[in-house]
Every structure is written in C-alpha cells, then in structure tokens.
Amino acid sequence: MGAFNFTHSDPSSFILTGIPGLEAAHIWISIPFSTFYIISLFGNFTLLCVVGKEQTLHKQMYLLLCMLALTDIATPTFVVPKALGIFWFNLKGITMAGCLTQMFFLHMVSVMHSAVLVTMAFDRYVAICNPLRYVTILSNAQIAKLGLVGLIRSVLFILPLPFRQPFCASRIILHTQCEHIAVVKMVCGDITVTRIYGWVLMFVVMGFDLTLITLSYGLIISAVLRISSKNAHQKAFNTCTAHICVMLIYYTPSLFSNLTYQFGQGIASHIHVILVDLYLLIPPMLNPIIYGVKTKELRDKVGKYTCCRR
Numbered sequence: 001m002g003a004f005n006f007t008h009s010d011p012s013s014f015i016l017t018g019i020p021g022l023e024a025a026h027i028w029i030s031i032p033f034s035t036f037y038i039i040s041l042f043g044n045f046t047l048l049c050v051v052g053k054e055q056t057l058h059k060q061m062y063l064l065l066c067m068l069a070l071t072d073i074a075t076p077t078f079v080v081p082k083a084l085g086i087f088w089f090n091l092k093g094i095t096m097a098g099c100l101t102q103m104f105f106l107h108m109v110s111v112m113h114s115a116v117l118v119t120m121a122f123d124r125y126v127a128i129c130n131p132l133r134y135v136t137i138l139s140n141a142q143i144a145k146l147g148l149v150g151l152i153r154s155v156l157f158i159l160p161l162p163f164r165q166p167f168c169a170s171r172i173i174l175h176t177q178c179e180h181i182a183v184v185k186m187v188c189g190d191i192t193v194t195r196i197y198g199w200v201l202m203f204v205v206m207g208f209d210l211t212l213i214t215l216s217y218g219l220i221i222s223a224v225l226r227i228s229s230k231n232a233h234q235k236a237f238n239t240c241t242a243h244i245c246v247m248l249i250y251y252t253p254s255l256f257s258n259l260t261y262q263f264g265q266g267i268a269s270h271i272h273v274i275l276v277d278l279y280l281l282i283p284p285m286l287n288p289i290i291y292g293v294k295t296k297e298l299r300d301k302v303g304k305y306t307c308c309r310r
Contacts, residue, residue: 013093013171014183018086020174021270030087036281037080043288044069050301057301060134061127063143064120065291065298068246071113072284078106079280083176099178106280107180108158110254114209115150117250119143120243121216128236129223157201174269176277202258210251217244242294246287253279 018026047069051057082102085091094102126137168188175182184194217240224236257275292299 013095014099014178015092015172016082016086016094016176016178017092017172017174018083018176019270019273021268026087030084033080033083033087033277033281036285037076040072040076040281040285040288043292044072044284046302047288047291047298050298050305053305054301057298058140060123060138060140060143061120062298063140063147064116064123067116067147068113068120068287071109071116072287074109075106075113075280076284078102078109079177079277083277086176094178099173099183102178103180103183104158106177108154111154111157111205112150113250114205115153116147117243117247118209118212119146119150121213121247124240124243125216125220127239128220157205175273179276206251206255206258213247238294242291245290245294246283249286249290250283253282 017023019029022029048066051062051066079102082091082094123138123143126134130137166188167186170186173179173182173186180198184191184198187194220236220240227236253275257272257279292302
C-alpha cells in the first residue's frame with residue numbers, strides 16, 4: 001500500500017489484462033460482475049433512501065447502516081466500471097495517476113468499512129450491556145463523530161509513504177484492477193519497506209479491529225448469559241445476528257485473499273484475481289439483503305414504499 005507515491009518520468013499507461021488465462025470467457029464473466037454490481041447499487045441506494053425518508057429510522061443503528069451502505073456503494077464502483085470496460089471493449093489501458101488513485105480510494109474505503117463494523121459492534125455492546133445509558137453514550141451526534149474519526153483514520157493509514165522509485169519496463173498488471181501487490185512487484189528497487197508496511201497495515205486494521213469486535217461480543221455474551229430469561233437471551237442474540245453475518249462475509253474472504261497472495265504461490269493467478277473481485281463484489285451485494293431480512297423495522301419500511309409504488 002505504500003506504492004501510491006511511486007513516480008517515473010515515463011507517463012505511459014499500465015495495462016490491465018483482466019482475468020489472466022480466461023480472456024476468452026470475459027464476456028461471460030461480465031454477466032455476474034454486472035449483475036452483482038446492479039443488485040449492490042439497488043440494495044444500498046434503497047436502504048439510504050428509506051432511512052432518509054423515514055423519521056422513525058433516524059436512529060443510531062440506521063445511521064451506522066447508512067455509513068456501511070456508502071462504503072458498499074463506493075467499493076465496487078471503483079472496480080466494476082473499469083473491469084467491464086476490459087471485458088466488453090478491451091479497454092485495458094489505465095494511466096499511472098488513474099491506477100494509483102484507484103488503489104488509494106479502494107484501500108481507504110476498505111479501512112473505513114472496517115471502522116464502521118467496529119463501531120457497529122460497540123453500538124450492540126452498549127445497547128445490550130448498558131441500555132439505560134444507550135442514548136447518552138451513543139447519540140446520533142456521537143455516531144457522526146465516530147464516523148468522522150474512522151474516515152480520518154482511513155485516510156491517514158493509506159497516505160503514501162515518501163517513495164521515489166521507478167517502475168520496471170513491464171507495466172502489465174495481471175488483474176482487473178490496480179491491485180497493490182501486483183503494482184509493487186513492478187517496482188525497480190528494494191520493496192522491503194513497502195511489504196512491511198502492507199503487513200503492518202493488515203495487522204493494524206484486521207488484527208486491531210477484529211480484537212475490538214471480539215472483545216465487544218465477549219462482553220455481550222457474558223452479559224446475556226447472566227440473564228435468566230430465555231426470551232431475553234433470544235432477543236439479545238437476534239439484535240446481533242445481522243452484524244455477525246456482515247462481519248463474517250467481510251473479514252473471512254479478506255483474510256483468505258491476503259493469505260493466498262502472501263503464501264499461495266502455487267495457486268493459479270486467475271484464482272487470485274477472482275477471489276479479490278468476489279471479495280469486493282459479494283459483501284456490498286449481501287449486506288443490505290442481510291439487514292433487510294434480519295431487521296423487521298427496516299423490512300417493514302421497505303415493504304411500505306414497495307407497496308406504495310404498485
């Protein structure tokens with residue numbers, strides 16, 4: 001991720017190959033790509049519109065859902081249009097500025113997404129373990145401040161390291177996007193610091209954030225088990241189910257993708273590319289569906305607007 005500031009006097013473009021080895025199937029591969037993207041945009045924009053219009057949904061949890069929806073709109077939007085340009089029109093060129101900009105915003109949104117999930121875990125902890133002080137501890141203003149802190153953190157973490165190293169002659173990226181590991185490998189020079197920075201960033205974001213989430217749920221489980229009522233148990237766990245599902249579909253493929261890049265040298269390159277693309281496409285598509293199904297209040301409001309249009 002420290003490759004964002006690499007410069008070179010040659011202004012020539014990079015070449016994105018798409019999915020290496022599957023070029024003949026690009027048209028067919030574009031079908032699930034575009035389908036997932038359309039579903040993702042529809043679901044997340046619907047969530048934003050319903051929450052925005054309904055005063056009864058102007059609550060802390062739904063404000064956090066809107067933050068999550070914004071990251072879920074941004075993530076595939078930075079990838080899918082360019083990928084479809086490759087699949088449909090063979091538009092494989094991308095300028096250096098465009099490539100580094102895509103890398104910056106993709107990783108910035110990813111770190112922001114993780115920060116939102118941490119805040120949502122804290123929200124569930126306060127709602128279950130300290131319900132009488134919930135509105136005081138987590139007002140809408142406090143949620144907005146936590147969102148701003150998460151945004152600042154994501155920008156600071158992804159700001160480029162001050163490297164001034166040239167790229168080698170080959171500017172072919174075997175990917176549908178400017179994936180940072182693929183770009184770093186094209187640098188002519190020692191990339192040890194860049195690799196270390198990538199590992200540290202992954203540890204800080206995934207390790208630290210997952211630790212906070214685990215701690216929150218550990219305290220939630222401890223508090224719930226002290227309640228004697230089974231109905232209270234069920235209600236408490238139901239409020240956490242959607243968030244747990246969203247966490248699993250975000251962190252699991254992310255961790256798996258990072259590990260396969262670092263240690264899966266025997267895995268075919270097209271498998272790497274497909275894994276990364278699915279990681280960027282599947283969670284944004286599923287998140288609004290999960291919350292729509294698991295949150296009755298939101299489901300009812302969506303149904304209200306759907307029925308009105310009929």
